[in-house]
Amino acid sequence: MRLNLSTLLLLLGLLGLCAPAILQARPEVLEADRIVAVVGSDVITLSELRARVQSATAQLQRQNTPLPPQEVLEQQMLERMIIDKAQLQAAHDMGLRVDDQQLEQAIARIAANNKMSLEQFKAALEKDGIPYASFREEIRDEITISRLRDREVDSRLVISDAEIDNFLAQTSAKGQQEEYQIAHILLRAPESASPEQLQKLKTKAENILKRARSGDNFAELAASYSDAPDALQGGNLGWRTLERMPAIFSEATAKLQPNQVSDLLRSPNGFHIIKLLGKRGGEQQADGGVRQTLARHILIRVSEVVSEADARRRLEDLRERLKHGEDFAELARLYSQDGSAAKGGELGWLNPGDTVPEFERAMDALQEGEVSEVIQSPFGFHLIKVEARRTQDLSQEKQRLAARQALRARKMDDAYQDWLRQLRDKTYVEYRLKEE
Structure with a gap:
């Protein structure tokens, strides 16, 4: 049956009347799908x-x-x-990819860390409403970014023998070193910033510095502006x-007392503000000895099926069991989710700088x-037990290795920030967050 013109117009009119109601029915869905940036x-x-x-927000509240x-x-x-988007696109342009076999191996390790078979892990994801295909691609992205940084930044850092010799001479002359706990704020400058842009950025940095010196919470300022x-x-x-800091940081830090804030610092990456949170005697002794720590830990990783709250709760339960006399090593064998589990969580003798700062x-x-x-820490949540401590003389080879690691730590942050700044500047970005 064919519709005549009057009937067709009537139907179109009804649809026009219904359309606002249909759009109004689920406005939150339309809003959530709105694009806030093109990268x-x-x-x-x-x-x-x-x-x-x-x-x-949850992370800041916990801290x-x-x-x-x-x-x-x-x-x-x-x-x-x-x-993050810019890094993934750069990796794609360079031909960096994680093949399916490598990806499945990584996911199998995640499943094993959660005490599940791969099929059980897939079922748990589906139960939580997480499509397995989406989860796979998220893990692929994480591995890809890690490989990109290794290729473009970390692997290109060169530490010469002359630098190591100079480092060892300086640390030996200083004898016992002090360690500094610092926090910083970075306002990144574009690669080809105009004088007007730099002046605007400097004015913003000076205002933040003024607030920091007036007593505003430094951590909040960092979360807001860095x-x-x-x-x-x-x-x-x-x-x-000081030797493990970028040179611009070490020079400023050496002049500060605890809770003092530095002057505004300028580097090729932008403007920096440093606050000294604390100072303590170092571990390096005049005779070349280093204080080492024999430690164990239990690690629970955060994943798509284990939230941060779940990981923390598991470890708090284990800590209660330890208070009631259970053996740390045995609990580590049963519950820790890294390679040290088979050894009761033992990490061996650790030198300063062997672990991440939080640990x-x-x-x-x-x-x-x-x-x-x-x-x-960046790896998840931990319980740590210190078994013993000692001061150990390091062989010449070990001292040179430690010096190389310290020099890499000094250079790595600056190199990565410089690379990110260049990548960000050449990436097309269109902001739509404030669009109505």
Whole structure:
């Protein structure tokens, strides 16, 4: 049967009347799918941004860091997501890829860490509403970015024998060194910034510096304004000797007393503000001895099926069991999710700088035989037990290796930040966050 013109117009009119109601029925869906940024050939949606902001908010609350205004936090998180997208596109352009076999091996390790077979792990993801195909691609992205950094930054750092000789001569002359806990704020400058842009950025940095010196919470300022990857950790760089810091940081830090804030520092990457959080006697002795720590740990990793709250709760339960006399090594064998589990969580004798700053700070605060509170690091959540400590003379080869590692640590952050700045500047970005 054919519709006559009057009937067709009537139907179109009814559809026109219904359309606003249909759009009004689920406005939150339409809003969540709104594009907030175009990055090269990719986009970031509002729902993706909100999920990341929610995660960052929970992290800041756990650290007891005052929350920045929601608008500020959204803008900071959007910039981090743009950097991630830019890195993935750079990896694609270079032909870097993670093949399916490597990806499946990585996911199998994640499943094993969660005490599941691969099929059980897939079922758990589906139960939580996470499509396995999407999860696979997220893991592929993480591995890809790691390989990109290794290829473009880490592998290109060159430490000469002359640098090592000079480093060893300086540390030997100084004898016992001090360690400094510092936090920083970075305002990244574009690669080809105009004088007007630099002046605007400098004025912004000077205003932040003024607030920091007036007593505003430094961690909150870092979370609100810093362009560094550690911004959501309050800009905390952990305990380092001056030799393990970028030169611009070490020169400024050496002049500060605890809780003092540096002058505004200028580097090729932009403007920096440093705050000295604490100072303590170092581990390097005049005779070349190094204080080493024999430690164990239990690690619970965060994954798509194990939230941060779940990981923390598991370790708090284990800590209660330890208080009631259970053996740390046995619990590590049963529950720890890394390669040390088979050895009862034993990590061997650790030198300063062998572990990430968050782990080392917690470990150094313990007495022999003491177990830490639950602590978080980039690898997940840990319980740490210090078994013993000693001061050990290092062989010449070991001293040179330690010197090389310290020099790499000094250079690596600056090199990575410089590379990210160049990548960000050549990536097409269109902001739509404030569009109605």
